[in-house]
Amino acid sequence: AAKSLAVELDLDVIRVRLFNTLGPGQGSRLVAGALVKRLYEVLKGKLPCLEVFDPDSGRDYLDVRDVVRLLWIVTRNLQPNPNRPPVHICSGVSTTVKVLSETLLAVAAPGRPVVTKLIPSLRTTSFVGRPCTLRQIVSPNEIQRISIAKSLKDMWQFHIKTFE
Numbered sequence: 633a634a635k636s637l638a639v640e641l642d643l644d645v646i647r648v649r650l651f652n653t654l655g656p657g658q659g660s661r662l663v664a665g666a667l668v669k670r671l672y673e674v675l676k677g678k679l680p681c682l683e684v685f686d687p688d689s690g691r692d693y694l695d696v697r698d699v700v701r702l703l704w705i706v707t708r709n710l711q712p713n714p715n716r717p718p719v720h721i722c723s724g725v726s727t728t729v730k731v732l733s734e735t736l737l738a739v740a741a742p743g744r745p746v747v748t749k750l751i752p753s754l755r756t757t758s759f760v761g762r763p764c765t766l767r768q769i770v771s772p773n774e775i776q777r778i779s780i781a782k783s784l785k786d787m788w789q790f791h792i793k794t795f796e
Contacts (some may be wrong), residue, residue: 633765634647638714643712646706647714647717647718647719647723648703648706648718648719648721650722650760651691651692651759652691652693652694652759653699654780655783655787656787656790660700661730664787670683670688670739671741672795674747675746679789681749682743682747683749683751685702686729686751686752686756687729688729688752688753690727690728691727691729692723692727692759692760693783694723700779706721720761720762722760723763723776725760727780733748735777735781735784739784739785739788740784740788756787763775
């Protein structure tokens, strides 16, 4: 729809496709936010264990602060071309939900015994972007400045400030 409208109205449009985001303030409807909320409830004694749903599915995660920076760079450095496929704003790396939960435990509850219950899905999926166009304007080591661990730690600290 964006491509058709851009061509029809002769608009300067750069289409992007965002992959999974992490970051402080993320709600519990997304997997990382749900893990943060459930871990908080486990540590407060409200839940008996940290349930990790669909642990083997993989996603391409970037911190929202990196996403915003990359969107700015793309809009400043890429010429509009409605015929170009959407620019993938992504890392190009898959992280499983299990690894995401383990990383959260390492940054939010180091040394604390937390029982984790892995609940497999009937259908494991993986969604990973292809940052080919992004790498043409940003060096690969500049795509992800904020690590998944740092992002999860910031999410945890935001959650603690908000709910305590």
